[in-house]
Amino acid sequence: MAKRGPSGKGKTQHLTDTMGEALERITDEQPSMPDPVPGPSPNPATNLIIHDIMLRSAGRLSRMAVEKAVLGKQYGKQFAKDAVENRSVLHTLAAYGVTKVATRSVPGAVVVGTGLVLKVLFDRSQSRREARRQGDRQLRKQARRADKK
Template sequence: MGRTTLGKKMGDLSAKSHDAADAAKEKVKAILPGEPGDLHGPSPNPHTNLLIADVALRGSAMLARRVVERGMLGSKYAPQKAKAILKGRTFGETIFHTAIARVATRSVPGAILVGGGLLAKTLYDRSKSSHAARAEGEAELHKMAKKGED
């Protein structure tokens, strides 16, 4: 087979692949109205769309966090006491927990640092007699519940 014949066959294959890509684009345009670049969100303003996405994500994360927290407390405490415990957290505790979570989620070294710290705290709590560690935790939660009921 000569060079010209091979080149011609390659050109035919290339043309067929371009035709298939064009056909796929036409099918997408038929399904989705408007230009593909225009489909970014409910508002034509990209800044507004970013705000909407941010509020939706943060709101759903907050609701999920509350469900998990209540679930963890709800297995041991009455629902009203669990609610009072969560309500009784101080602003400083909330900021501290948020900062730790941010450090853990921003980088791998941060996740290792925070995870290692939590592991060390857990091992420390377990090294104390389980009764003493449990009593200490119960006392803290009781204080938080009292604060939350007030």
């Protein structure tokens, strides 16, 4: 995330830290009293793990549902399912890495955004048919991996 500047502890503070502190101030009914640990466990580390797993799972499920819906309109439900669920490990790690770079800092977001714009411009510089054929080939290759399992 974007870094906001030095905090009182000598470390650079992320924008998420600032937002978290603001939300804490707004929602804290009794600022002078310690807050109970939110979650099912009295151990805050366990609750953090539980929340992390839940958020990541919900994010992954919603992302996959949207991807299947977008592809399903043009290619059909089964093809979209195969293409989305059978990405290579390399593809998954690359997407994760690029996302991590884009969300850690403003310069990272600019670099990733610029790369995406350049890719779109490159695709548009090709003939529309060739760009579509190339994308279709890549999706068919991904979907075929499901048939081989």
